[in-house]
Structures are given as structure tokens and as C-alpha cells.
Amino acid sequence: MARVALDHLSVRFGQVAAVDDISIAFEQGEFIVLLGPSGCGKTTTLRCIAGLEQPTSGKIFFDQDEVSHLPPRARQVAMVFQFVSLYPHLRVRDNIAFPLRARGEGRAEIERKIAWMSKIFDLGDILHRRPGTLPPGARQKAALARAVVREPRVLLLDEPLSAIDEQFREEMRWELRHLQKELGMTTVHVTHDQREAMSLADRVVLMRAGRIVQAGTPRELFDDPVDEFAAHFIGSPSVNLIDASFSEDGVALGEAGVPIRLPERHLEALRRSGLRRGRIGIRPHSLRPAGRDDHAAVPVERPIAYAVGRERFLDFELSGQTWRGVLPADAGDSLPERMQLDPARIFYFTPEGVRLPVA
Amino acid sequence: MPFHRQPILIPAIVIGIYMIYACGPLLWLVLSSLKDRQELFSWPPSLFFTPDLSGYRMVFGIGEAAETATALGLTDALINSVVISVSGTVLAVAFGTLAGYACSRFAFPGRDDFMFFALSTRMIPPVAVLVFYHVMFSRLGLSDTRTGLILVVTFINLGLATWIMKGFFDGVPEEIENIALVNGYTRLYAFWNLVLPMVRGGIAATAGFCFIFAWNEFAFSTILATTQAKTLPVKISSATGATGIEWAQICAAGVVLVIPVAIFFWLIRKYLLMGMTFGVLGRSRT
Ligand SMILES: Nc1ncnc2c1ncn2[C@@H]1O[C@H](COP(=O)(O)OP(=O)(O)OP(=O)(O)O)[C@@H](O)[C@H]1O
Ligand SMILES: [Mg+2]
Numbered sequence: 240m241a242r243v244a245l246d247h248l249s250v251r252f253g254q255v256a257a258v259d260d261i262s263i264a265f266e267q268g269e270f271i272v273l274l275g276p277s278g279c280g281k282t283t284t285l286r287c288i289a290g291l292e293q294p295t296s297g298k299i300f301f302d303q304d305e306v307s308h309l310p311p312r313a314r315q316v317a318m319v320f321q322f323v324s325l326y327p328h329l330r331v332r333d334n335i336a337f338p339l340r341a342r343g344e345g346r347a348e349i350e351r352k353i354a355w356m357s358k359i360f361d362l363g364d365i366l367h368r369r370p371g372t373l374p375p376g377a378r379q380k381a382a383l384a385r386a387v388v389r390e391p392r393v394l395l396l397d398e399p400l401s402a403i404d405e406q407f408r409e410e411m412r413w414e415l416r417h418l419q420k421e422l423g424m425t426t427v428h429v430t431h432d433q434r435e436a437m438s439l440a441d442r443v444v445l446m447r448a449g450r451i452v453q454a455g456t457p458r459e460l461f462d463d464p465v466d467e468f469a470a471h472f473i474g475s476p477s478v479n480l481i482d483a484s485f486s487e488d489g490v491a492l493g494e495a496g497v498p499i500r501l502p503e504r505h506l507e508a509l510r511r512s513g514l515r516r517g518r519i520g521i522r523p524h525s526l527r528p529a530g531r532d533d534h535a536a537v538p539v540e541r542p543i544a545y546a547v548g549r550e551r552f553l554d555f556e557l558s559g560q561t562w563r564g565v566l567p568a569d570a571g572d573s574l575p576e577r578m579q580l581d582p583a584r585i586f587y588f589t590p591e592g593v594r595l596p597v598a
Numbered sequence: 599m600p601f602h603r604q605p606i607l608i609p610a611i612v613i614g615i616y617m618i619y620a621c622g623p624l625l626w627l628v629l630s631s632l633k634d635r636q637e638l639f640s641w642p643p644s645l646f647f648t649p650d651l652s653g654y655r656m657v658f659g660i661g662e663a664a665e666t667a668t669a670l671g672l673t674d675a676l677i678n679s680v681v682i683s684v685s686g687t688v689l690a691v692a693f694g695t696l697a698g699y700a701c702s703r704f705a706f707p708g709r710d711d712f713m714f715f716a717l718s719t720r721m722i723p724p725v726a727v728l729v730f731y732h733v734m735f736s737r738l739g740l741s742d743t744r745t746g747l748i749l750v751v752t753f754i755n756l757g758l759a760t761w762i763m764k765g766f767f768d769g770v771p772e773e774i775e776n777i778a779l780v781n782g783y784t785r786l787y788a789f790w791n792l793v794l795p796m797v798r799g800g801i802a803a804t805a806g807f808c809f810i811f812a813w814n815e816f817a818f819s820t821i822l823a824t825t826q827a828k829t830l831p832v833k834i835s836s837a838t839g840a841t842g843i844e845w846a847q848i849c850a851a852g853v854v855l856v857i858p859v860a861i862f863f864w865l866i867r868k869y870l871l872m873g874m875t876f877g878v879l880g881r882s883r884t
Contacts, residue, residue, distance in 0.1 A: 252705075289780050311779040318780045323773035326792070341782030389781070 240425050241301040243288060248297035249437040250283050256281040259449035260297070265393075265442075268423040270416070274436040275446035276472070281429040282321065282447075285395050288427065290314050301392050312341070317386035321429075324382035325370040331381045332366040338389040356384040357480045364503070376407040383415070387422065394419075396428040400435065403529040412438055428505065433473050437461070445469055461472075462584070467518065467592035476523050476552070476585070479562040483519045485509045492519065492537065493558025500534055502582050508597040509587065517595065518588040523552065525584035526564030528575035535585070536577040546575055624856070631849035637844055653846030657854060672851055675833035680858075681744055682829060683812040686751030690808045691801060693752070696761025698737050699789065701760065702767035703775075713764070716757035724817035735822055742827050750818045755808040762807065766800030767793070803869035806862050813859060 244264040251256045258280045265271045288299060290311035299307045306314050317338070325334045332344045332353055339349045357363055372376050381397050386394055400408050400415075416439055419426050430436055435565040436443050437457040440584045444454045453465045464470035470478045481492050489506065491498050509517075511525035529536035542555040544566060551566040553574065564578045630638060632649040654660075659671040700706070701713055730742070731750065740746030770793055778788035794801075819829045819864045828836075837843070863870070 250618055260734065289776075291776055291779065311776075312782045312784065318776070320773045320776065323771045323777070326774075337778075338781035366654075385781075 240267050240423055242413045243393050243425060243427070244300040245284075245288075246298040246300065248284070248287060248299065249295045250280075250287060250292055251295045258287065258294075260364040261449075261451055262297075263444060263454060264584060265427060267425055269425060270419050270439060270441045271427045271428060271438040272440035272443050273331035273446060274433060274443050274472075275431065277431060280398055280449040281446060283429075285318070285427060285429055286399055287316050288393065289316050295317070302374055307422065311355035315389070315392045316395055317389055317391035317393075319379070319382045319386050321397040321399075321401070324399070325378060327369065327371050330367055330369055331373075333364065334370070334381060335385045335388055337385060341350075342389075352388050356388050376411065377401045377402075379403060379411065383418075387418070387424070392425070393394045393424045394424045396426065398430055399428070401430070404503065408435075408578055415439065434475060437473070443473075445472065450550075451474045453486045457506045461522075464586065464594060465593050467520065467586075467588045470517060470586055470588075470594075471479075474522055474562050475510070478520045478522050479526065479564075480518055480520045481560055482516065483563075484516050485514055490519070493560060497537060497558050499537055499580075501585070502535070505585070505587070505597045508595065512589075512595055514589060514595070516590055518590070518592075521580045523563040523582065524565055526562070526578050527581070528564075528566065528570070529577040529579035533577060534579070535582050536579040539574065539576055539578055540549050542574045548574070627849050627852050629857070630705060631846060631853045640865060650846070653844070653848075653850035656844060656847040657850045672830065672833055672854065674756070675828050675830045676854065677781050678744060678747075678823075678827055679813065679830040682747045682751060682827075683809055685744075685748045686755065687805055687808040688814045689748065689752040690755035690759045690812075691763075694756055694804060694808075695763045695794075695797075695801065697756070697760040697765050697817070698763025698765075699793070701764045703772070716760045719757040720754065728818065728821050731818065732821060741822060742824050744827050747819060747823055747829070748826055750822065751812040751815055752820075754813055754815065758811075759804050759808055762804045763797070766797040770796050799869045799878055802866045806866035806870060810859055813855075 242264060246259050248258055248261045259282065273284060275281055283292060287294050290306070290309055290313075294307060297303055297307070301314070325331070326337070329337065335353050335356055340545050344352075353366070355463060357366060357478065360383065362381060362384060365373055365377055365381065373381070379402070383396075383399065386396075396503060400411055403411060409560055412435065415428075418424075422577055428439060437460075442454060442456055443460050445452045447462060448469055453460060453469050457465075460469060462474050464473065467480070471480070482494075484491050484496070490509070510588075537554070537557055539555040540557070542553055544551060544553050546552070549568060551570065552567060553564045553566050554561055555564070555578070556562070566575075585597075587597055589595060626643070629643070629645070632646075632651070633651050634650040634652065637644060637647045637650075646781060659673055697716070701709055735741045735746050738746075740749070753819045774792050774796070775785060775788040777855070779785065780790060814831065815829070816831045816835070819827075819832045823829060823832060830851070834848065834855065837848060837851075
């Protein structure tokens with residue numbers, strides 16, 4: 240298992256910079272998730288690490304070794320691909336033996352390792368079947384087994400769970416997480432599903448247009464997004480956002496200019512920034528019914544309450560926009576007239592979407 | 599006549615007429631090759647007669663028919679044709695497969711220009727480059743040799759072979775090689791053992807096209823092959839100008855010319871349509 244470092248990595252396709260000057264290191268044994276919208280360069284980054292794509296510039300290190308221009312077979316990586324993961328003409332066991340045969344391992348050794356994988360991934364029943372006859376979940380398990388069996392320096396997974404139905408996906412996530420910890424594999428997992436990223440990663444690397452927007456633990460990304468894009472991309476239900484104008488008198492929200500009383504500390508920071516306009520964001524779980532005190536509270540108009548499982552949500556209108564907050568489970572049927580933003584969890588953004596620190 | 603039958607009747611008539619138009623000459627050719635001189639010129643042409651094989655005997659130089667002054671003796675030309683077409687096909691398919699693979703998988707500078715150039719070689723009117731070939735071949739000592747004609751036929755087919763094979767390779771997901779590459783195999787291994795078996799149908803279709811073009815090639819052969827390397831089409835056409843034409847013999851030669859094409863078409867009929875669409879049919883993903 241290796242520590243993987245990317246040093247000013249760029250990949251260009253003509254005018255398009257698919258990966259744009261990325262520098263980051265993945266520690267040994269870390270579960271990294273590359274997260275971002277479609278086309279942001281996740282797969283390209285992964286292909287560079289695997290050696291399937293040549294970087295236009297920049298370097299890649301596995302521990303001390305520079306591998307930037309080594310062919311894939313010299314890198315000892317394992318990769319599970321997004322679309323085709325197994326050879327359809329080979330039985331599952333031969334698929335698993337495929338990388339071992341490349342290294343010329345003996346028959347007994349191969350048998351032993353297949354048995355080992357079969358035990359870990361519970362493949363007993365399907366070892367002798369061909370991938371085409373298996374459901375997607377079982378296929379991805381076998382693909383993972385083939386990736387793990389060669390004990391790679393780094394495990395690369397390109398949306399391995401996207402073809403699997405919702406229910407089985409949860410189970411696979413759980414297994415993947417355990418396996419990764421058990422074997423201590425440095426893992427780079429690609430997904431555009433933020434829930435998957437949050438539930439798997441030691442560290443999430445959020446990407447956009449070939450660049451890293453933010454890298455950090457799931458908690459850090461959730462609580463402390465660097466910009467509006469990060470705040471919006473992570474968390475479900477998604478963050479409430481509204482335009483705001485900042486003046487000497489205070490802060491007003493939306494077109495209607497709904498006034499809101501904010502902590503003096505925040506107002507001070509806004510004044511220092513010299514901004515007249517910007518945006519304010521709050522996650523639904525930090526927006527709760529206000530008590531007597533109307534500090535950081537907004538009026539509730541046209542409210543609708545509903546429950547998803549045991550969680551209760553309140554959708555309401557604020558200056559022409561729909562906002563979402565949560566209600567306590569024991570709140571009864573009466574709806575609050577005002578909702579309060581948890582002051583410690585309010586995000587302030589410049590009109591360009593950059594986060595303004597207020598702490 | 600019931601009205602609802604009309605939609606079938608009209609296409610049937612159209613197709614029937616087309617079939618007569620398409621197959622009539624072929625039938626006439628086969629029948630004529632079996633007729634003696636008297637039957638040949640009788641009007642209306644007879645459908646039932648005693649077959650006379652002297653045309654074929656003359657073509658292949660068998661028995662006393664071969665002694666006739668007008669006998670063509672096509673055996674040599676037949677051997678030339680087979681050697682040239684088969685070799686040219688093998689070469690064009692081999693190189694076209696490699697070039698098609700490269701064009702499908704690697705975005706090298708000038709790839710699109712190369713692909714266009716490759717196809718444009720097929721569109722050059724042979725007459726335009728004949729003189730050039732003639733001069734070059736006589737300098738190189740390739741005039742009137744099988745080697746020379748094999749090169750010509752390979753060249754004509756290479757562009758088309760590259761295009762058809764690229765289409766088939768495009769239909770093979772890139773992951774097929776990528777899986778092998780990251781699992782410790784070379785690209786050559788992946789190409790040879792994994793990708794090639796998946797495009798067998800494409801290779802068959804390409805070979806079919808190349809062979810038929812090579813077999814029918816006339817313009818270059820007629821100029822570049824003057825005596826020794828004469829191919830079947832050239833030899834046959836040269837006989838029509840001579841005095842005392844043996845029509846039965848000409849027709850027999852025509853039948854000999856058509857048979858390999860027919861056999862080839864029949865063998866690769868499954869893949870021909872794929873080849874014509876440059877492998878677009880049956881693609882899993884572009
Ligand atoms: N071979 C290529 N040639 C040209 N452009 C490419 C190539 N591969 C990727 N791109 C472009 O580079 C950008 C990044 O692509 P990439 O596949 O890395 O995105 P991704 O984040 O994996 O997206 P997705 O979630 O859709 O898989 C895209 O704009 C894509 O169109
Ligand atoms: Mg991708």
C-alpha cells in the first residue's frame with residue numbers, strides 16, 4: 240500500500256483542461272472519495288493515477304517512486320471501471336485469476352487466493368458462472384475481488400456502485416468500507432453522489448471543472464464549505480440560499496428585503512468586508528422554530544409540514560423563495576410563525592460565491 | 599382481386615422485374631457457357647439442350663479443345679488472379695487492422711487528416727495515376743510481376759480496410775484493453791488475445807470486400823500486366839478483340855470469374871452489412 244501524491248497534475252484535451260493543476264496527497268490506507276458533477280475530471284484523474292492517461296504536465300508519486308510516465312502494468316494499481324468491469328467470456332474465477340496469471344503465479348497459489356477472495360466476498364455460488372448471467376451487484380463484487388486479489392499499491396474505483404440498485408448499494412457501501420479498513424488499502428473512489436461520498440470517505444475531494452474546490456473530512460465539507468458551490472453540492476436536503484443586502488442598519492433578505500437580526504460579530508465582519516450585497520445560506524437542519532427571542536429569525540409564510548420517516552420538515556416561503564427547515568419530532572400539529580437560523584451555522588457568500596469568514 | 603393483397607403484389611412485381619434484370623445476364627452467361635456454337639446463336643435462346651463442356655475445356659486447356667488456335671488457356675491467368683487477390687487481401691486486412699486499431703484508440707496528431715487521406719485513396723480515378731505507376735514500376739522492375747500487382751491491390755484496399763476496421767474497433771469498449779493493462783498485461787497481449795477475437799466478424803467482412811475488389815481489379819492490371827502477370831479479367835477481355843471469338847469459351851471464363859465472388863459473398867453474407875456501415879451495427883457504445 241502506498242501514499243499517492245499528485246504534484247501540479249494537468250491533463251488537456253485540445254482546449255479543454257480536464258484536470259487543471261491539481262496538487263494533493265492521499266495517505267497510506269486512506270479512503271479518498273473524488274466527488275463532483277459530471278465532466279469535472281474525476282475519471283481523468285483516476286486514469287492518470289492508473290497510467291491509462293498521460294499527464295500533460297505534473298508528476299505522480301507512489302511513496303518515493305515517481306510513476307508519472309510508467310505504463311499501467313508497471314504501477315501495480317487495481318481499477319474497477321465505470322461501465323465494463325469483468326470479461327464476459329471468462330468465468331468469475333478466471334476473471335479473478337486474470338491478474339495473477341499475468342504475474343505467472345503458480346496454480347496452487349492462484350487456487351489459494353481465489354479461495355481467499357471467495358471467502359471475503361462470499362462468492363462461493365458464482366465462481367463458476369460467467370458475468371453475463373449475474374445481477375449487477377454480484378458482478379461488482381467479483382470485479383472488486385479481482386481488484387483486491389492482486390494486493391495493489393492503490394485501489395482505484397470509478398463509480399463502482401452506480402449500476403447497482405439502491406437497496407443493495409447500501410450493503411455494498413458498508414462492505415466496501417469494512418474491507419478497505421481491514422486490508423488497509425489506499426483507495427481512491429470516484430462518485431458524483433454526495434451521499435455515497437459522505438458515508439464512505441475518510442477525506443472527500445470535491446472537484447469542479449478540473450480543479451479541487453475543497454478537500455477535507457465529510458464533516459469539514461458539510462460544516463465549513465469554502466464556497467457556495469461546495470455548500471450547495473453537499474448535504475441533502477440541500478442548503479437554503481437567498482440574496483441579501485448589507486447596510487449600516489442591518490441585513491435584509493431577498494427582493495422583499497425581509498429584515499433579520501444577526502449577531503453583532505457577523506455584522507462587524509460584513510462591515511469590514513465592505514460588501515453591499517451577497518448571499519446567505521443555512522442548512523435545513525440548522526433552521527428550527529424560533530422561541531420567544533426573534534434573534535436570527537425569519538417569518539414563515541405559506542408553510543407546509545411533512546415527514547420523511549421520523550424526520551419532520553417545514554417548507555415555507557421567504558421573499559418569494561422556498562426554504563426548508565426541520566421541526567422537532569414532538570412539536571404537535573401547530574406550525575411555528577417564525578423559524579430561527581442557528582447563528583453559528585450561517586454561511587455568508589460574496590456575489591461571486593466565495594465564503595466570507597465571520598468567526 | 600381482393601384489395602388487401604395489392605400492397606404485396608406491387609412490391610412483388612417490382613422485385614420480380616429487378617430479379618430478372620439482376621439475375622438474367624448471369625443465367626444467360628451460365629447457359630451460354632454450356633452451349634455449342636449452333637445452340638448459342640439459335641433464336642429464341644433455348645433453355646433445354648445437351649450441355650457441351652468444350653468451352654470449359656478450352657478455358658483450362660484440357661484435351662483436344664485446348665489444341666484449337668483460339669483456345670485461351672486461362673489456367674495461368676487464374677493462378678495469377680488467385681495469388682494476387684489472396685495476397686493483396688491478406689496484406690490489406692493485416693495492415694488495415696493495425697491502422698484501424700491505431701486510429702480507433704490513439705488520438706495522435708493528424709489522425710483525422712490521415713483517415714481522410716486513407717479514404718481518398720479509394721476515390722482516385724485509376725487513370726489519373728496510371729502513368730505514374732507505370733513509370734515507377736518499370737524503374738523498380740515491378741512491371742508485369744505478381745509482386746507489383748499485389749502491391750497495387752494492397753494499396754487500393756488499404757484505405758477501405760482501415761476505415762472498416764476502425765469502425766469495428768470503435769465498437770469494442772476501451773475497457774477491454776484497460777482492464778488487461780492495469781492487471782499487468784501489455785497492450786499487444788490485450789490486442790491480440792482480447793480485442794482481435796471480438797472483431798472476427800469485422801475481419802471477415804473486410805476480407806470479403808478487399809478480395810472482391812482485388813479479384814475484379816481491371817484498370818491497373820490491364821496496363822501493368824502485359825504478358826506474364828495477366829489476371830483473369832485482363833486475359834478474358836483481351837480475347838474479345840481477337841478474330842474468331844469462341845463465345846462459349848468467353849462465357850465459361852466469365853463463369854469461372856464469377857464463382858469465387860459468389861462463394862465469398864455467401865460465406866461472409868452475415869458480416870457484409872456491418873462492413874458497409876463501417877461496423878456501426880451492433881455497437882454497444884460509441
Ligand atoms: N479522451 C478525451 N478526449 C477529449 N475530451 C475528453 C476525453 N476524456 C475526457 N474528456 C473531457 O474531459 C472532461 C472531464 O472528463 P471526465 O471523464 O474525467 O469527467 P468525470 O468527472 O469522470 O465525469 P462523469 O461523472 O460524467 O464520469 C470532460 O469535459 C470530458 O468531456
Ligand atoms: Mg467518469
